[in-house]
Amino acid sequence: MARVCEICGKKPTTGNNVSHAHNKTRKVWYPNLQKVKSVSNGTVRSVRVCTRCIRDGAVVKKPA
DSSP, X not given: OOOOOTTTOOOOEEEEEEOTTOOEEEEEEOOOXXXXXXXXXXXEEEXXXXXHHHHHTOSOBOOO
């Protein structure tokens, strides 16, 4: 299962950890993905979306 938001396509980004001595090691920043039950085309299904999409209302959550 890929660590990708199903709405916006946000995925892990890479870069370097840089120490005080300027040593560099590779680092990965993962998006904050949450499993949410959402309504799409009248059916309820579980989707993995980032918190930005949840907050912005891009996902219609299942009524409680």
